[in-house]
Amino acid sequence: MTQALKTHPYFDARIGMPVHTVLPGDHLVLQNEDAAIMTLLGSCVAACIRDPLSGAGGLNHFLLPDGGSGTGASARYGVHAMELLINALLRRGSARGDLEAKVFGGGNVMDTAATNTIGARNAEFVRRFLKDEGIKLVAEDLGGSHARRVVYIPKTGRTRVQVIAGAGARRAGEAERSLERQISQRPRKPQAIELF
Template sequence: MTSFHHDDPERAVKVHVTQGESHVTADPNVVMTTVLGSCIAACIRDPQSGVGGMNHFLLPDSGDGRRDGDAVRYGAYAMEVLINDLLKRGARRERLEAKIFGGAKLFDGLSDVGASNAAFAERFLRDEGIPIVSSSTGGVSARRVEFWPASGRVRQRLVAVDNAPQDVRRPTPPPMPAVASGDVDLF
């Protein structure tokens, strides 16, 4: 593969990381991308070795400690997989640094899963001794994130939700005709 400047977005090799996935590379030509709502993406790298990666998780944990096929959706598993893969590729734990994104609250009236996800990621990284050097979490907008692991550069674009209905009202049904006492109409 021909080498080129790793921050050139027009020539980068794009790797899209979807929900429940993680990807690790030391290739300076790779840019990792994802789209987030209430989910979180952790971008973790070792700046000295140039090894970095991204994960994308849906919820903090399963709540019951299970490790079944759905485990990839949960932050506890996704963070462990990403960190272990970084270490296998030559990163050193004491040099790791993180950037986290996502955790939006996209729907009123529902629990704030995004805030729970962001709090989990912050707590997990703090407990692991991995500094968060940058973050953009919360708010009410989805995000497109591009991460160049070799340089640590991240580009975030907020996704407008202007078309989302603010208030959904059900049409009022027409009034029922009066029924004489004792009469029943069956349909």
């Protein structure tokens, strides 16, 4: 298991396996484990990337499409979150050409009349990044005005998406923004990114 922050899985009887939770600015990689990864998304985006040949796969959760630079840049930004996840898979022996992705989130959960929202920019970023990197996009559920709970099983590549609408979506959006403010105020240790 490769991850940025330590998680403790819980057993979910609905899916019959342990579930790890990934928070914004974090990622997790599992290889051939009978376990799932779960995250809750509002305007954030999660990329589920796996190598079907090796059984390694993971999920990241980023808040903003871009920002920061260098080794001290945070994984809460899309470009860094994507590189961290892909590099974790490459270190496990995956080849970039074998990787496949599913992407979720990018909802407009706060101001449904707004255009060019953070969610829309996150969705645009992740599509462009995968295309530029030559990683096959096999499924997406991006945009809309709802939050999502995503459960991903890297070993099989299966995902479950639960739509959270109305007040639940607004609460998810508010929690996301609160967490973004907390993260931006907290100093983070530099994370090295290897470019292959």
